[in-house]
Amino acid sequence: MTDEEVNILLNDLLEQYGYDFTDYSFASVKRRLQRVYTNDRFPSFAEFRYRVRMDSTYLTYLMEQITVNVTEMFRDPAFFQALRKQVLPVLATYPFIRIWHAGCSTGEEVYSMAILLKEMNLLHKSVIYATDINESVLEKARKGIFPLAYMQQYSQNYQQSGGQHDFSQYYAANYEYAKFSESLSEKIVFSAHNLVTDRSFNEFQLIICRNVLIYFNKELQDKVLHLFSESLEPLGFMALGAKETLRFTTVAPLFKPLAQKEKIWRKIAT
Amino acid sequence: MTVSIPRTLVIGGSAGSLEVLLQLLPLLDPACKLAIIIVLHRKSDNDSLLSDLLAARSILPVKEAEEKDLLTAGMVYVVPSDYHLLIEPDGTITLDYSEKVNYSRPSIDVTFISAAEVIKEQLACLLLSGANTDGGEGLQMAKAMGAVVAVQDPAEAEVSFMPKYAMGVVKVDRVLRQRDMVEWVMSL
Numbered sequence: 001m002t003d004e005e006v007n008i009l010l011n012d013l014l015e016q017y018g019y020d021f022t023d024y025s026f027a028s029v030k031r032r033l034q035r036v037y038t039n040d041r042f043p044s045f046a047e048f049r050y051r052v053r054m055d056s057t058y059l060t061y062l063m064e065q066i067t068v069n070v071t072e073m074f075r076d077p078a079f080f081q082a083l084r085k086q087v088l089p090v091l092a093t094y095p096f097i098r099i100w101h102a103g104c105s106t107g108e109e110v111y112s113m114a115i116l117l118k119e120m121n122l123l124h125k126s127v128i129y130a131t132d133i134n135e136s137v138l139e140k141a142r143k144g145i146f147p148l149a150y151m152q153q154y155s156q157n158y159q160q161s162g163g164q165h166d167f168s169q170y171y172a173a174n175y176e177y178a179k180f181s182e183s184l185s186e187k188i189v190f191s192a193h194n195l196v197t198d199r200s201f202n203e204f205q206l207i208i209c210r211n212v213l214i215y216f217n218k219e220l221q222d223k224v225l226h227l228f229s230e231s232l233e234p235l236g237f238m239a240l241g242a243k244e245t246l247r248f249t250t251v252a253p254l255f256k257p258l259a260q261k262e263k264i265w266r267k268i269a270t
Numbered sequence: 271m272t273v274s275i276p277r278t279l280v281i282g283g284s285a286g287s288l289e290v291l292l293q294l295l296p297l298l299d300p301a302c303k304l305a306i307i308i309v310l311h312r313k314s315d316n317d318s319l320l321s322d323l324l325a326a327r328s329i330l331p332v333k334e335a336e337e338k339d340l341l342t343a344g345m346v347y348v349v350p351s352d353y354h355l356l357i358e359p360d361g362t363i364t365l366d367y368s369e370k371v372n373y374s375r376p377s378i379d380v381t382f383i384s385a386a387e388v389i390k391e392q393l394a395c396l397l398l399s400g401a402n403t404d405g406g407e408g409l410q411m412a413k414a415m416g417a418v419v420a421v422q423d424p425a426e427a428e429v430s431f432m433p434k435y436a437m438g439v440v441k442v443d444r445v446l447r448q449r450d451m452v453e454w455v456m457s458l
Contacts, residue, residue, distance in 0.1 A: 003359070025364040027356035027384055032368075068368040211367045214337050243337060243350060243365050 001037055005045045006030045012053055019063065019133075020196050023220035032066045064136050068215065072153065073108045073146075075210075076242055077160035080112060082262040084162050087237050088120050091205050097126040100204045100231065102195060103212035104130040107141025107188075112158075113208070114184040115170055119163070123187050129202065131193035138190045144180035146171075151178050195224050200231040207232060210241035225251040232267045239264045275361035276305045276343035277392045279458060280385050282378030282408070284311040284400025286428025290448060291398075295328040295346070297452040302330060304394075304458060305341040307355065307385070309378045311402065314352040321348040339363040349376040356384040372404035382408025391416035394458050396446070398422045400432030410440040420444035420454065 006029065013019045021029050042048040051058050074080050091097050097117075101110050110130040117123040132138050146154075155167035171178035193201070195212070207228050213221050228238055229251050238255065240263045246252045255265035283291065287310060298306075310320060318334055325332035328346060333339075335347040341361045349355040354366040354376050371377035378397065382405060385393050395412045397405040399422055409419045421437060423445050424430035436442065446454055 025356070025358060025366075027358045027364050027388070028366050028368075030387075031356065031366075031380075031384065068366070070368055214365050214367070218338060241367070243353060245336075 001030065001034050001045060003030070005049075006033055009033060009049060009052065012049065016053060017059060018197070019194075021066065023196065023217045025215050025217065028068075028215050029066060032068075036062060036065045060134075060136055064134050067133060068211070069105045069134070069137050071105045071108045071211075072150070072157065073112045074154060074157035074161045074163075075109065075112075076262075077157050077162075079239070079242070079262045079264075080116065080157075080161035082259045082264055083113075083239070084116055084120070086259055087206060087239075087264065088116060088122065090237075092120065092122055094205060095125065097122060097206075098202060098204045099126065099128045099206045099208065100202070101128055101130040102193070102207060102209040102228075104132050104138075104141060104190070105134075106137050106146075107144065107190070108146065108154075109208070109210065110141065110188055111144060111170075111180050111184055114188060115158070115163075117187075118184065119165065123184070126187055128188045129204075130188055130190050133192065133194045133196075135192050138192060142185070142190050144182075144185050145177050146180070148173055148176050148178045195227065196220065200227055202231065203233050204231055204236060205233055206237045206239070208239045210239065211244070213240065213244050222250050225249050229254055229267065229270075234267060234270065236267045237264060238267065275341055275357075275389055275392065277303065277394070277458060278305045278307065278341060278357075278385060278389050279394045279396065279455060280307045280309065280381055281396045281398065282309045282382065282405045283398035284374075284378075284402050284404065284429070284432055286399035287422075289428070290422060290451075291324060292327055293448060294451050294455070295324055295330070295332075298328070298330050298455060300329065300344060302456060303343045304455070305343055306330070306346045307335070307341075307349065307381060308346065309349045309355065309376050309381045311374050311376070311378075311400065311404070312351055314375075318350075320351070324348060335363050335365070337363060337365045349381065351376070354380040356380065357388045359388055361388075372402055374402065374404050378405040379408035383411045386412040386415040386417055389417070393417035395419045396421070396451075396455075397433055397436050399427035399429045401429045402432055403435050405432060406436040406439045409436050409442065413440050413442075418443050418458065420446050422451075423447045 010021045158167045171180045254269045258264040321334040332346040356364040421433035424434040
């Protein structure tokens with residue numbers, strides 16, 4: 001696909017469906033579209049475009065393919081350890097804990113968070129709002145069913161993050177799948193939210209958004225970081241991905257790093 | 271569109287390529303006006319160790335690539351572990367945490383292909399030792415876009431599979447022995 005064709009398709013997605021990828025990383029979106037175009041063996045760009053415009057089921061699939069949905073439980077164990085040791089003890093002092101997990105994808109990190117809260121006896125007074133642009137990945141997240149083959153790695157991550165228990169107590173193994181306990185998911189609200197177009201919907205003490213901003217251009221990063229800042233209570237926490245930073249952004253003065261290495265900041269001004 | 275992007279060399283390596291880089295980097299001096307990107311397969315942990323190690327040996331400044339870094343002549347960028355690196359049309363870097371490619375993240379193909387699409391004939395690619403097929407498809411693409419492509423001589427590569435595989439899928443411009451690499455890089 002040429003750059004022009006990519007732009008034509010992005011324009012269709014915006015005009016026809018309201019999905020705005022124009023402030024996304026062009027290189028990433030192009031690569032994702034190219035991948036679908038090749039894998040689905042379209043004979044021409046025109047036919048690819050026609051399918052996207054005419055077939056809403058295909059659109060749902062395409063949306064899931066454009067955005068990156070690679071995630072794991074307790075990914076970057078040191079990050080979850082920092083949450084456990086430095087963030088949750090502070091949140092524990094609140095009567096009621098509200099967490100927003102933005103760009104949650106299929107939910108692996110959300111369930112990880114729920115496990116942390118449960119182990120610190122905080123889950124009963126918490127609500128995790130887990131949002132993503134894709135309804136189809138949210139559907140997977142709601143089910144809390146992940147391939148059993150991944151559990152060994154997840155269990156190892158969990159232990160490295162400071163987990164003391166037997167990880168397998170959190171799921172029921174059934175053939176090739178592990179279904180996570182409903183006692184974890186009953187405090188999670190999954191819903192669609194588009195960081196590009198939708199507004200804040202509550203005030204939180206912790207916002208987690210990892211490996212989402214890397215796909216946005218500078219302007220959109222700034223816009224989303226302001227959205228997060230406005231959605232945080234004073235002294236609230238914001239956590240980003242391992243290669244994301246507040247440096248050189250316009251919200252930088254409003255935050256101070258809590259654990260620089262683990263990309264957690266605390267809101268100190270408005 | 272590519273006018274503001276400096277001539278760029280992307281070096282891809284896997285098993286057996288670290289030693290090659292450790293010998294090559296100290297010999298590149300400030301006269302080198304290339305932006306150099308190093309994509310090296312490795313375990314996903316102990317991250318910044320690699321860029322620290324390379325920086326200690328290099329005269330040219332070495333940094334771990336960060337998202338939105340603007341490719342700059344005379345700089346060496348090391349792709350962080352567990353991310354792919356893409357090049358934007360404006361010459362900035364995007365880090366990407368999508369599926370592994372050729373069982374690898376970072377994948378050499380991903381960066382070769384992305385750089386080829388944007389930098390075209392101002393790009394050179396060098397593929398070193400390794401036990402993987404990564405890099406072959408990327409060299410093909412780079413060559414098709416007018417880039418200069420080279421591989422380490424399989425005869426002296428610690429693991430010959432990767433350069434050999436690439437030579438099977440693309441007609442490379444140069445097959446380089448270690449001792450010829452510096453001259454080749456400085457001539458780009």
